[in-house]
Ligand code: GDP
């Protein structure tokens with residue numbers, strides 16, 4: 226394993242179809258990791274290894290892989306573009322130190338690239354960009370650079386400009402070293418170095434000056450030499466830009482055509498030159514799992530272990546793989562690790578380096594690396610694993626709440642057990658996927674992020690687990706809330722065997738702002754002040770209301786955006802502490818909710834439709850019928866972009882409808898925005 230400053234943990238992110246998987250395949254090929262290039266459109270890309278991915282030509286699970294370049298070790302995560310799988314992008318960004326953002330040279334900055342860009346902003350992930358597909362008709366490098374500035378609000382620094390475009394795209398001018406790199410039949414697709422073509426000399430000189438001006442912002446020495454008109458070494462330009470990139474203040478931009486093997490080697494160079502090693506990112510912060518004290522761990526092998534589990538995967542042999550980002554310390558097979566969530570110690574049996582669906586055993590992993598561990602039984606996505614003697618808890622990974630569900634039934638009764646077991650395994654891997662039993666119908670209900678998400682689950686059930694399921698119609702996942710404040714009380718009294726069970730509790734419920742969740746507190750005071758109320762009563766009552774809030778009074782959906790206060794109750798002296806208080810509290814909660822004007826909350830989606838002007842009228846008319854709230858209609862090149870908020874239940878089947886409305890010329894993306902009160906009459 227190389228020294229830590231020679232490691233890069235990076236992701237490749239972009240809009241679907243921009244060419245992420247194609248770029249990744251080239252990375253693997255040119256670094257000697259694979260010997261035959263698989264193409265996405267042949268269903269043979271190495272990184273898209275699930276059968277569902279190969280058939281549909283899309284990336285679903287983020288696959289991790291490792292490759293070597295110029296004496297460095299690159300850990301690479303290929304991430305999916307479809308919004309149904311944003312959790313994959315989100316958790317990848319969380320553990321990566323840098324990202325390569327791929328843009329299509331024709332499509333430019335598309336909606337999904339904007340989403341991913343803002344996710345990367347959130348985690349302050351340094352970025353470089355690659356403008357791909359310059360061989361395609363309509364490719365426009367300068368246009369994409371302008372979009373990076375205008376749409377993403379970033380500071381682009383092109384370190385290359387293309388030589389020729391479309392079918393005349395031959396190579397690039399390297400603006401740092403002022404030379405041409407041509408891919409024209411060199412051995413092994415290596416670029417041939419050449420002088421800058423004469424007809425590009427002026428443009429290249431001007432672009433070089435602009436680049437130095439940019440670099441000067443991050444290095445005083447470069448700034449002084451630039452002002453004095455003195456020559457500046459390429460190494461100084463790289464050093465200055467590297468500093469700006471790591472501080473997320475500038476984005477170096479490269480270009481090429483990955484499918485034609487053009488521009489890939491300089492992109493690998495740029496990963497090493499501009500993106501940070503794990504020791505160049507700020508130390509990770511966390512808290513002590515019990516005392517809550519703030520702790521910091523530097524990315525150093527000598528520090529106590531601090532690792533974040535960011536992904537769980539089942540292998541073909543049903544072994545559980547837990548992907549870890551090691552922020553500090555080292556890990557070896559046989560080590561005990563402390564899980565801050567479960568407060569238990571687990572043992573790591575094996576450590577593996579993962580290459581798509583193949584794995585190699587390793588005997589040690591140091592700070593800054595990404596590895597997979599076997600033998601961990603409880604650790605799940607978002608858990609911190611640390612040294613049992615020096616425990617730490619890192620911030621967990623935000624799981625998105627599922628918005629859509631379907632009932633699923635096994636084809637045969639015999640399959641029921643297998644179905645349940647398989648669903649539990651899938652849920653273990655995927656924090657955005659949930660399984661529950663419907664209390665009334667006894668049906669198994671699965672929920673997730675969208676129709677495609679659940680489709681893939683059903684497909685996997687059949688192929689990987691051999692269970693056939695009958696699937697119902699997709700349903701929206703609702704929540705419940707209340708309209709106003711109300712109070713109620715309940716009493717519970719029963720004689721069981723020799724024991725008297727008693728409880729009496731008064732509860733108040735009040736609405737709280739959207740997105741605030743559930744807060745349960747107690748204002749229970751002893752009255753009269755002596756004897757004091759045993760704290761156990763209060764605990765039981767709080768447990769009671771929290772459990773009851775899981776199933777609301779309207780339709781049994783969890784209650785949200787509510788402040789619950791346990792106000793008090795009768796405490797009988799000499800009576801044993803009993804669950805009576807829990808039962809009474811949950812009944813009081815239900816009564817209070819019924820008084821408080823219960824409401825259904827439904828998921829509202831942020832939808833973006835990109836449509837040629839000619840079809841704008843039809844698209845808007847249709848969105849109005851779906852009760853869409855149009856927020857903005859903007860220009861994007863020759864097309865119009867409609868941003869609109871629409872209730873999810875009105876978006877079922879939209880892709881088919883949009884295709885027929887626009888003769889297949891419009892596209893859309895959709896993601897969860899918020900929950901809002903459903904207009905009651907229409908809820909079905
Ligand atoms: P992803 O969805 O971002 O992973 O994109 P893919 O790598 O799957 O690529 C989408 C499609 O674009 C595939 O059919 C690729 O063959 C094609 N593609 C990728 N790179 C290029 C390129 O440089 N030029 C052209 N013309 N097509 C490309």
Ligand code: MG
Nearest residue numbers: 245246283284
């Ligand atoms: Mg892909």
